[in-house]
Amino acid sequence: MPKLTFTKRAIDDLPLPLEGKRANYTDTKVPGLELRMTSKGTKTFSCQRWVKATSRAERITLGRYPGMTIEQARRQALQISSAIASGDNPAEARRQLRGEPTFGDLFADFLRKHSVRKKKTWREDEKNYNRHLAPTLGSRKLSSLARKDFAQIHGAISKTAPAHANKVLALCSVMFNWAIDAGVWDGQNPAAGIKKNKVEQRDRFLQHHELPRFFQALAAEPSDTVRDFFLACLLTGARRANVLAMRWDQVDLAEGVWRIPDTKNGDPQLVTLASQLVSVLEDRHTNVSGPWVFPGEGKTGHYAEPRKGWERILARAQALGLVQAIATAEAWDDPDITRAVEIALTQPRQAQRLYADEIRRHGLDPEAYALSKLRIHDLRRTLGSWQARHGASLAIIGKSLNHKSVQATAIYARLDIDPVRDSVTRAVDNLLAAGGISEPGKVVPIKRR
Template sequence: MPSEKLTQRLVDALPSSEKTVMYFDQNLKGFGVYTTKSAKTYFIQARVNGKEVKRTIGKASLMKLDAARTDAREILAQMAKGVDPEEEKRQAATMALTLMQTFERYKESRQLKPRTIKCYDDLLNSYVKEWHDQPISSITKEMISQKHRDVGDKHGENAANNLMRTIRSLYNFAYILTDEKIAPNPVRRLSQARQWFKSERRQTFLKPHELQPWHQAVMQIENTVIRDYLLLTVFTGLRKQEGLQLKWASVNMRDRSFTITDTKNGKPHTLPMSNFLYGLFEQLQGRRTNEYVFPGPGVAGHLVEPKKQLDFIERQTHLSLNGVTTKDELDQVIEKAPDTILPGIKFCLHDLRRTFITVAESLDIPYAALKRLLNHSDGNDVTGGYLQITTDRLREPMERISTKLLELMQPQASSEAQLGNQ
């Protein structure tokens, strides 16, 4: 690298270069100008705390040599004291990141699923809007503790816990961005004070004696797309979105299998079709209107969560379980014998997944096959990580589960199950 006694005339006369050529100033160590094909740029190069640092001062076309040398001398003096002005500015900007700015950077640095982003958005917009423009580093333990209690009291304990888990993730991210220069995560207060709300894992599923009236109500749904979606879910144990977003490109009718590509653990999940499922897919294929197995009228193109139909099933089963067919008849029974009234079957879509696995477990299907059917991660199960259960090996257990579900959905199966529970 050439060293020159830089003058304005010399800088003006420097030729352009295909590659970067650096000219260091003999009068000011660490200062120089480099040329490229399109420009000449003043720069400084020095060591700061043992690390070599290079910073640009400005374009030679926009500033004179004397001005550049003055700026360089000032910056080099700070670097000699172990201070990098540019890094200080960057750190200051990072320290001032607001909660929502941190969230934007977090989304850019992670491969988050759309539903995860929506969940974070909903939590931050619903419960901490007043924190949006505050530096995330200004959120204190006291603020966290108070907000957690307030959201729990007004909106539910699950919402409060989920909000704080979201803030904890964002703060940990900011902690790394600032090279650990902000205070430790304030959400730790909830663990230290044992303030997290206890959330018991939901254990609800359709009992054997409920499957017949549930199935009867499902078959009364006028929308065949929704009806068949509910049947596919209970006969496969798929998660809600896995079924809603299933595409025909992932269905192999010749091989009698289908694949879920967007899964919770990131691993493609291929399942075989039982005879019942194959017939269901044949019916769905005959009504195909777009790329989705369960098409919908909205922008997404696929079915969305059928909440109205779940309410319909609850109402219909309320009638059938009490031996009537109309609301007027039910009102009469309630008036005569209110203590004998049975509630309708209220359920969420994930209950159908639990129903599937509960029926499967009752058939003594091997544990490894159960995990494979549900696409559960092996986690720390070293032995499980070596087991490779192919789709074909799941055909027999899938057929057995379908057979058992169909049996329980028949009227006589319901009667026998009720007798057995008495």
């Protein structure tokens, strides 16, 4: 049987055997490790060792190349050789190998015993596993997994989503740490020590000059649910998931408060409702039936996917920005501006195509007027930034946004709802005034134009 130092290039360059024949090669580095190759090009690793008890050589199939890498085959061949040297027969060694949990088995245990019980984001763990990990690692034995396997997955995701790649890598590392602590796995953590991507901390929020067209684009939204949902996100600073799941039995409109029983950080939160938002919610309460403030048609019963509505609002806001820039550059008359604004609000994509070239002729960049980098979560940050702009302390901001930190927890515990209400009210008054919605202190519900 020919000997060969197994490398990827050497194995890939092996000639095909004659039709109906099979070629066998042995590895020069690990005794007993073999590669069998059929005339159709199928390559399979196996381990052949002499068993003293039976006085004959026994072969144990390991896996197919390239699904099983050379390093993995060598590692398993050494494990089997060690088991046989300890007196186990090949059948027992095979059972031990097959009985070892796969990465998919580990994730199933982790999800059921830890993630679902301890994490509110367990569905995100499940989604990330199914999308990024199951296709390549799900069927692999834990002992076959190496640091480079996780580095490769991290690198592949990093090409398009560096921050998300860090989350997937963190999930893998947490899984192994949990398995080690729970006694499910007694090996090392192959996902540890991999350098994560440097991700810039987001500090995006709606700027003063962006507010008028954002509110104008929001008011033009034909769906009451979409319009009121994003207004609630902005004026409460609450997390998107909490606003989506808002229930009428959690809201006291007379007192202007909303009690969220369960938040991301594990604590209930008392959210103050600005008078402008109370007016909107009172109108919804009159016209919306059922337990949900923002009902939907999905499994949850409430509004669940605001992405398309968000894209419509951003498209209108960009179109309005283009109209404003051209009107200023060309000194349009009011009738021309009115017609252009109507197109921007009702047919924003057409307006973008119509005015983009004209914007460029003036030496301007159409993307400078887009709010495409604005995310739904940035509405939460917008309220906090306006609170800070109008004199709120970090403690007040932390209380109103339900931030949780070791250093500030003691301070938050001493605060009641009144100073929080004052701060939010001032911020909302000035925020709406900057957007051209109302004068400070004046309650004007946002209605569709």
